[in-house]
Amino acid sequence: MLTHPPLKVLIVDDEPLARLRLRGLVEANEEPRAEVVAEAGSGDQALVWLRDHACDLILLDVQMPGLDGLGLAEALRGRPFAPAIVFVTAHAQHALQAFELEALDYLTKPVRRERLQGSLARAAQRLGERAAAQARDDQERPSGADTPVINITERGRLLRVPLSEVLYFKAELKYLTLRTATQSHVMDGSLSDLEQRLGDRFLRVHRNALVAKSAVRELERHVPTEGPADADGDTAGELGWAVRIAHVNEWLAVSRRQVAAVREALAGQR
Template identity: 40%
Template structure:
């Protein structure tokens, strides 16, 4: 995978180049210290991935990211910065990952693997798909990293104090959005099963009764069971009849 490094600080570029040299499946194809050079190199070199700082003179990283998204073959974006407060804005530009400096090799490698999962066709259609069908990914915090989880991989959401746990195809993750916000934004793609839980309708396999006469939702592909409250049971049954 070809990687373009964009950072206005030479030591930061040196560090990223050195880390990439230790990862056999990725190689730097160019470096830029400002936005104009970054856009020119991206258009000419067509990198698969761009490692992008946010705070730079002239065009900042967020604006660069928005312009890169308009290229005929947009690269996957990984933000590398010292400032965590830009994380949500970064993911609004469809960044694949967000790394805080100083970057560690294992975190960079994980982010590059995530970026490599997206082929060029997926990257090209990501913005258009979001405009047409609504959100396609969730922003999840994994330690100090933030990553994108495709909604197509999500089974259900469950509130846990001030966070929401997302159960997805590859495990669990925490997000900082509320169930109410998710329910409003995702609309009929989710169904409320309990005051503390939402299920993705496309992933539901059916209902089952337990020995204590409570009702549980069962899912395709995973053994998890999600409680359905008496209050929400009629709506869930009606939803399943329409599937």
Template identity: 40%
Template sequence: MNETDVGAQLTVLAVDDEKPALDELAFLLRAEESIAAVHPASDATTALRILRSTEVDAVFLDINMPGLDGLELAGILSNFATPPPVVFVTAHDDRAVSAFDLGAVDYLLKPLREERLSQAVQRIVDLAGRNKTTAPAAVAPSDEVIPVELGGVTTLVQRSSVEWVEADGDYARLHTPGRSHLVRIPISTLESRWADAGFLRVHRSYLVSLALVTGIRTVGSGLVVSLRAHGDQPAVELPVSRRHTRELKDRLVRAPKQSWSAR
């Protein structure tokens, strides 16, 4: 971490019902220079008791626990007046959709890798910094980062780099310049999460960044939307369903800086 990060001095809560896993998580968190204190808890009840008496900057939370599980605890935390950021730490990769629906900052898979934990901590540091420096009236959404796990390698994909999203069953394929990334998040979830960031559903299978739309045109009996080309790559054209046509046109008309045409 850089020097500006070291001064953050976060207080975090670590929750896991398995003692070896909790001890390892706490040990790795304490090794992070930006973390000043780690409060361990072996169940949700203890975690809530700590939260009532201690102000924490983030919660690192296991999912599968007896009693209240991690997702249920995160749901309770989301109702706090100032919800703490939550990072899920779990051995199961099939709960990411539910985790991100609850607003999780990150989703780490066991066994923990130090570099991935450091990335999650850095995101907490960045989030804490934005909360201190951003005026309450600010409405610009932060640039969300989506962790993509493939073959044990994690790629962090910034939302601002995503041009369009393609539905693939319960998954979504994020299309960035020259690449695509498959994530276990339904397109409907991204539609609601990214609406304020300028993404619009144009078809049951497609979600696009309005900032990249260069035109809409008629093809046969339907419409297609064109996205900005990159270098020698051809422009992308995606179908627009009838039910989404009016909203697409209305959104483009309301965007004075958006250059587009309907042919």
């Protein structure tokens, strides 16, 4: 019997007790299986998490301080491989606006187990349909088809950058930098989305960098700049690792957990 991995769920609600109850309902659901991979107390916190991570479904409160649920949904709208969104709120008056933002479902608090199960089932179905469509596209693409490209909107114009020219993607504050041998471009999106889309051709070397394997020329010990320990567990002042990128001779930091994968990538190019 074919088994599917559990749905990865992000819960976004400014009330800790509401998050706790939702977590219990999600993880008690038998079919489809689902796991809570993270929680956030605001839309802003969720956006920060989504820059470096991916999930299948967001259970999203509407009214929160700062960036509210509707604002977060709008910010994610149109992203490739964006997670499905199910609004969970005590205020039913936002339902129409929620569905205009292409929400998968709209649940009112207190959430009933049966209603949540239905939402999880729809999310699993959508994920399966997306995977099947991608598989069909891969099978139907003829050999010698056009080179894959990355589309970028920059200063009012659409640029098509061949994927074969991309050396790396790097996450900055609220955007990504795409680097080729001759230019740097600023683009929207998240590294997690790109990592899923691009497959084995690219390698995540650090939480803020996705590098073309063919562009990695050297792995070397480097003394990092001063600063606090980062989310990858690398300690400030500690001798770390970095990779040299072909054509531009730039060095990008490598987290300790990714050193082995970078070594494998280098070995595979010999």
